[in-house]
Amino acid sequence: MRRFILIPHLKIHNANAMSSPFTIGFPAMTAWLGAVHALQRKLIAQGFDEIILDKVAVSCHEFNLQTYKGQNDFVSSIIGTANPLDKDGNRPAFIEEARCHLEVSLLIEYKNLDPERIDDFLKTIKQLIISMKFASGDVLSVKDSQVLSFNEDKDEDQQLRPILNKLMLGHVLIERRDLVMQSMSEGRDALDAVLDHLKVTHSSQLDDDGKVTWTSQRKTQGWLVPIAVGFQGISELGLAKNQRDANTPHRFAEAVLTLGEFVMPYRIESIDQLLWQYHVDLENNLYLCQNQTTN
Incomplete structure (x- = not known):
């Protein structure tokens, strides 16, 4: 039996859209797995000593890249944030940073959790997430987390469909x-x-x-x-x-x-x-x- 924690509809503000030295767009997978690892360390500090969060799926429900393209422009420009004026009233130098606002659901596989501590686990996760950064972005809101099960000994399609329904409507990122x-x-x-x-x-x-x-x-x-x-x-x-x-x-x-590749969850064939x-x-x-x- 495999068990998952679903963090649904996580709204993030000003996440880092500079996903690599060459690309601007959806935050890199290193950012999402890094956030999950940070969550694991925080849970261990809260008394869940043996908890392991080692796998994650990301379903994107909404994505708003902070760029602007004029009517006759060939390329888009980054919408930057203004720094406070200096003592002379001038705008100080700054480095352009690509940002995005997005809403995602995270499906995280976990291990080594006492079933009797599930309620405390869900409550602690919500408290921790609100104070965390995801892809350098601030968390605006998140719905209550859920625990989902996947029985590998039963029909995979029957076990998978309820999980995929939780990730709709959105697009999940897979590797090609x-x-x-x-x-x-x-x-x-x-x-x-x-x-x-x-x-x-x-x-x-x-x-x-x-x-x-x-x-x-x-x-x-x-x-x-x-x-x-x-x-x-x-x-x-x-x-x-x-x-x-x-x-x-x-x-x-x-x-x-x-x-x-971003695909709709109903196209996924295996967990x-x-x-x-x-x-x-x-x-x-x-x-x-x-x-x-x-x-």
């Missing part, structure tokens, strides 16, 4: 690394493999009457987006001056990007297709967030 690997097997490098599925190809056709019809399409159908899923180490492990934890090795790293978890590949210096089905 398979598309990137397919393009790379055809001789493209990693960046070209991602762009190969994001570019829009426009084509025209001339009929017998001389009328031109234009069509636009991508290589693969679906709501595909570039997503940041972790980091790759680019230096050896070592220690840095004034690092926060002197006992943890330090290394420089760069972001890892791949393709993701593991929803869930993201940490995956470490020390041989290749990779620290990733992955769908369990892609491990």
Whole structure:
């Protein structure tokens, strides 16, 4: 029996939309798994000593990217926040930050919880979430959390449907690394493999009457987006001056990007297709967030 905690309709204000050095949009999966890990540490501090929160699914109900595009503009501009005036009445220098307002539901798999403490568990989670940051954004409101069960010994579709209904109406983010690997097997490098599925190809056709019809399409159908899923180490492990934890090795790293797809929950075929978890590949210096089905 697998058990999940559903945090429904979490409204977040001013979340970080700079999901990687190259993309602006939905917060990176590293942000969501990082928030779940922070929640686990807070629960342990509240007396749930053995609790483990190791997998999460994210369903987005509403997303509002803080950008502006004028009538004749070719690109969008970031809507920034104004800093207070300095003592001379001038606007101080600032760094543009991409922000977004969004509403999501989080489905988190948990382990090692005493069933007799469920009520206390749900109450504590709501208290903690209100005071937390999610993807650097402030929590405006959240509905009461629920505990859901998934019995692997019974019919999967029958067990899965009630869970997916809780994630509607929304779009869940899944990994489509398979598309990137397919393009790379055809001789493209990693960046070209991602762009190969994001570019829009426009084509025209001339009929017998001389009328031109234009069509636009991508290589693969679906709501595909570039997503940041972790980091790759680019230096050896070592220690840095004034690092926060002197006992943890330090290394420089760069972001890892791949393709993701937003799909309606009713299209999900297995519970593991929803869930993201940490995956470490020390041989290749990779620290990733992955769908369990892609491990």
